[in-house]
Amino acid sequence: MIKLEGVTKIYPRRGQDPVYALNNLSLSVPSGAIHGIVGESGAGKSTLIRCLTALERPTEGKIEIAGKDLTQLSERELRNERRRIGMVFQGANLLDSRTVGQNVAYALKIAGIPAEKRKQRVKELFELIGLSGRETSYPAQLSGGQRQRVGIARALAANPNVLLADEPTSALDTGTTEQILRLLKDVRDRTGVTVVVITHEMSVVRKICDSVTLLDAGRALESKTIEDAVSDPESGLCQKLIPLPEVDLQNLHHETLIDVFFTAHPGEPAGSKVLGLASHLGADIAAGLFETVGKVQLSRLALAIPRETTEHALTALRENGIYAKERLA
Numbered sequence: 001m002i003k004l005e006g007v008t009k010i011y012p013r014r015g016q017d018p019v020y021a022l023n024n025l026s027l028s029v030p031s032g033a034i035h036g037i038v039g040e041s042g043a044g045k046s047t048l049i050r051c052l053t054a055l056e057r058p059t060e061g062k063i064e065i066a067g068k069d070l071t072q073l074s075e076r077e078l079r080n081e082r083r084r085i086g087m088v089f090q091g092a093n094l095l096d097s098r099t100v101g102q103n104v105a106y107a108l109k110i111a112g113i114p115a116e117k118r119k120q121r122v123k124e125l126f127e128l129i130g131l132s133g134r135e136t137s138y139p140a141q142l143s144g145g146q147r148q149r150v151g152i153a154r155a156l157a158a159n160p161n162v163l164l165a166d167e168p169t170s171a172l173d174t175g176t177t178e179q180i181l182r183l184l185k186d187v188r189d190r191t192g193v194t195v196v197v198i199t200h201e202m203s204v205v206r207k208i209c210d211s212v213t214l215l216d217a218g219r220a221l222e223s224k225t226i227e228d229a230v231s232d233p234e235s236g237l238c239q240k241l242i243p244l245p246e247v248d249l250q251n252l253h254h255e256t257l258i259d260v261f262f263t264a265h266p267g268e269p270a271g272s273k274v275l276g277l278a279s280h281l282g283a284d285i286a287a288g289l290f291e292t293v294g295k296v297q298l299s300r301l302a303l304a305i306p307r308e309t310t311e312h313a314l315t316a317l318r319e320n321g322i323y324a325k326e327r328l329a
């Protein structure tokens, strides 16, 4: 479990007001959860990671990881705790002059694993990441996705309680991203490690996160389970995670555009209910998205509808428990 209480990090600036990179930030992530941190550039994401890895001490507040308050530890104790925190970076940051097996073995050495145990552990880790037998390859002989797998193995070397992933898929193409996300989820399922993912890719959050925090100017603007985050179309997080579909307003089949949002739980119809009603109302579907996020099935559609039936359609949709709002050009 990770718990932040009233964490503030102030950077002084010469001749200017100090920057509150983190401002009274509180949040908690249960053990074994995958938690996403999203926010614009400058929101405080990197500062948060540096505080979580204890590379930096907050100006105020408590940071508890697995029951230990990092802010109360001595430098020496911190060095020990850091071993229990695995880091995954945007690029895998491997040593090019060593084989990938040696890269992981080196992390094991740093973590204090005795030499005679390292070989077996490297083997296990390469099995875990699906790269058995590739230990003797050099980083340059592997693809970007494979290198990132090795980066994950290295982060797991010391059996960490917490895995911090800073933009782990930002340098990868879509297919490779999918594989790395599946691996992170698989690793969590098998080891129970708590994962914090910092990302600007909302698809990453939709696919693997159990919960998510929207950081803004060092504060947690919203912090929710993924199901809650995608269930309220008026919330900032939902608008980021499930953006309005883009529509070319010049080429609509009808004059008015209605944005429709509907969520359902597993086993309940989501898409068919919305589509049935849309068709009944004589609406044309200008754009749409159907996705399952966490345990929620959601539909977001842009319906083109004749001007004269707009009011009727809005009422009919809302009476059926469907969120509907006219989009103004």
Ligand SMILES: Nc1ncnc2c1ncn2[C@@H]1O[C@H](COP(=O)(O)OP(=O)(O)O)[C@@H](O)[C@H]1O
Residues within 6 Å of the ligand: 011, 012, 019, 020, 021, 039, 040, 041, 042, 043, 044, 045, 046, 047, 048
């Ligand atoms: N070492 C530092 N000294 C001064 N200001 C900093 C320092 N690190 C970050 N900041 C400021 O703190 C704020 C948050 O930065 P950062 O954590 O890097 O945000 P993000 O990673 O979300 O882009 C920004 O205004 C940034 O300029």
Ligand SMILES: [Mg+2]
Residues within 6 Å of the ligand: 042, 045, 046, 047
């Ligand atoms: Mg940053």
